[in-house]
Structure formats: structure tokens, C-alpha cells
Amino acid sequence: KAGVTQTPRYLIKTRGQQVTLSCSPISGHRSVSWYQQTPGQGLQFLFEYFSETQRNKGNFPGRFSGRQFSNSRSEMNVSTLELGDSALYLCASRGVEREGTEAFFGQGTRLTVV
Amino acid sequence: LAKTTQPISMDSYEGQEVNITCSHNNIATNDYITWYQQFPSQGPRFIIQGYKTKVTNEVASLFIPADRKSSTLSLPRVSLSDTAVYYCLVGDRGTGGFKTIFGAGTRLFVKA
Numbered sequence: 502k503a504g505v506t507q508t509p510r511y512l513i514k515t516r517g518q519q520v521t522l523s524c525s526p527i528s529g530h531r532s533v534s535w536y537q538q539t540p541g542q543g544l545q546f547l548f549e550y551f552s553e554t555q556r557n558k559g560n561f562p563g564r565f566s567g568r569q570f571s572n573s574r575s576e577m578n579v580s581t582l583e584l585g586d587s588a589l590y591l592c593a594s595r596g597v598e599r600e601g602t603e604a605f606f607g608q609g610t611r612l613t614v615v
Numbered sequence: 616l617a618k619t620t621q622p623i624s625m626d627s628y629e630g631q632e633v634n635i636t637c638s639h640n641n642i643a644t645n646d647y648i649t650w651y652q653q654f655p656s657q658g659p660r661f662i663i664q665g666y667k668t669k670v671t672n673e674v675a676s677l678f679i680p681a682d683r684k685s686s687t688l689s690l691p692r693v694s695l696s697d698t699a700v701y702y703c704l705v706g707d708r709g710t711g712g713f714k715t716i717f718g719a720g721t722r723l724f725v726k727a
Contacts, residue, residue, distance in 0.1 A: 505658075532713055544659070544702070544717035549709070556712030591658045593715075600708050601647030601666075604715060606658025 503528065505594050505607035513613045519580040522610045526573050526594030532556075533575040534604065535567060538589040550575055579612075587614045619703045624722040633690045635721050637703030640684050646706035648679060648686045653700045653720070662701070663688065690723075698725045 506525040514520050526533050534557075535547040546559040550569035567577040573594075579586055589611050593604040620638040627633045639648070647666050651659035663670060665677040665686070676689040690697060700720040707715040 534713055534715065536717075543719055546714060546716060549712050549714060551712055557709035557714040559714075589656065593658065595713060600645055600706070601649050601664055602707075602713075603649075603661040603664070604651075604659075604707075604713070606660065609656070609658055611656070 505592060505605050507590075507592055507607035507610050509610060510608065511611045511613075513615060514582050515615055516582055516584060518582050519578060520582060520612060521576050521578045522590055522592075522612070524575045524577075524592035524594075524607060526575070526592075527596065527605055530594035530596040530605070531573050532595040532598070533569060533573065534593045534595075535575070535577050536591045536593070537561070538591060538609070539585075539587070544591070547577065582614045584614050586612065588612060619705055619718045621701075621703050621718060621721045623719060624724065626724050626726065627693055628726050629694055630692050633693050633697075633723060633725075635688045635690075635701055635703075635723070636685055637688070637705075638685045639703070639705040642683050642705050645708075648677065648683075649704045649707070650675070650677065650688045651702045651704065651717075653702065659702060659717075693723075693725045695725050695727060697723065699723060 532551045534549040549557040553569045569575045589609045591609045593606045595602045649664040650662045653659040663677045670677045678687045702720040
């Protein structure tokens with residue numbers, strides 16, 4: 502069974518631009534969550550999608566958005582990039598709807614904003 | 616979502632047993648305790664999960680006392696490749712879905 506796939510692995514963007522990151526969950530998994538990881542703030546929850554609907558959201562500005570398609574693939578978009586958006590962006594998928602279900606993470610997308 | 620407290624870092628030597636304790640005083644009745652491991656520039660990986668007493672799998676053991684206000688991850692005979700950050704998570708359900716909040720984690724450094 503293929504794992505969680507994130508593309509691209511690395512990305513360099515300029516301040517003010519926008520970026521779209523993609524996440525393909527494990528086949529059959531319908532919950533997809535996104536996280537931002539930086540050395541200063543650690544792993545921070547961005548949002549979670551299930552059946553094309555955002556169910557939970559972290560404390561990030563509206564420049565961070567996401568969506569999920571009918572095949573459960575998800576994308577996140579960051580508009581008007583700032584230097585502080587440089588981070589490792591991780592997505593995770595889950596296959597079971599219960600407390601404590603194991604989250605399967607992708608390798609992440611390393612975004613550098615210059 | 617219960618807040619967790621773990622040591623920021625720990626050092627160990629190859630072959631030793633490592634115990635990492637996590638405090639979660641506000642754990643709710645339905646909360647599970649889950650531990651993840653993360654290597655640099657990779658996504659976290661599930662290690663073990665428990666609700667009460669002791670759980671053991673092929674890589675670790677998890678000890679949970681009766682009051683469930685803390686838990687201890689035990690890694691037997693660590694090797695250099697166990698150098699990583701270990702996260703303790705308690706309760707990951709948000710409103711009708713998942714909302715996993717990671718703490719700072721414990722950075723384990725295994726020396727030869």
C-alpha cells in the first residue's frame with residue numbers, strides 16, 4: 502500500500518507570490534490534516550479535511566487555505582507569501598474515525614521564501 | 616485537548632534503556648495517549664498508543680499509571696538510529712474531527 506505522498510518535495514518562492522502544495526493520502530483514507538513545522542514554533546496544526554469539508558482549523562491567518570477533492574487528495578494554498586512562511590509543510594491521513602487513530606505522515610514539502 | 620509536558624532533551628548511550636515521561640494532568644476520560652517519533656526533515660511516525668496500564672509492541676513499551684495523569688515511553692536498548700524527537704500526544708479529536716496538537720517533544724540523542 503502506497504504511503505502518503507506530498508509534492509513537490511522542495512520549493513523556492515519569492516515574497517508576495519502564492520504557492521500550492523499537494524497531498525495524496527493513503528488509499529481509502531478520507532481524513533487529511535496539514536501541519537507547518539518551523540524551528541521556532543515546532544509542529545503546528547493548520548487544518549483538517551474530511552469528505553471535501555474542512556472540519557477543524559488551527560490558528561493561522563486567512564492566507565492559508567486548503568481544499569479536498571472527491572478522491573481525498575488535498576491541496577493547501579498560501580497566498581502573499583512572507584519570509585516567515587518558510588517551513589516544512591506536512592500532511593497526514595487517517596483511515597479510522599476514532600480517538601487516537603494513527604496518523605500517517607508524508608515526507609513533507611520544504612518551502613523556502615526568499 | 617489536554618496539554619502535555621515532556622523534557623526538552625535527553626542523552627543516552629547505545630544499549631541503554633531510555634524512559635521518557637510525559638505529564639498530562641488534564642487528560643479527559645476518552646483521551647488516548649499516543650507517541651510519535653520524528654527524524655530530521657521527515658514526517659512523524661507512530662510508535663505506540665495506550666489508554667491505561669501497559670502496552671508493548673516490537674519497538675517500545677508504554678506505561679500508564681491508574682490516574683492517567685502521566686505516561687512513560689520506554690525504549691529498550693537504544694541505538695544511534697533512535698536519535699530523534701519524540702512527541703507525546705493526548706486527545707486528538709476536535710469538533711467532529713481530528714485536531715492533533717503537538718507539543719515541543721523530547722529530543723533524544725544517543726551516543727556511541
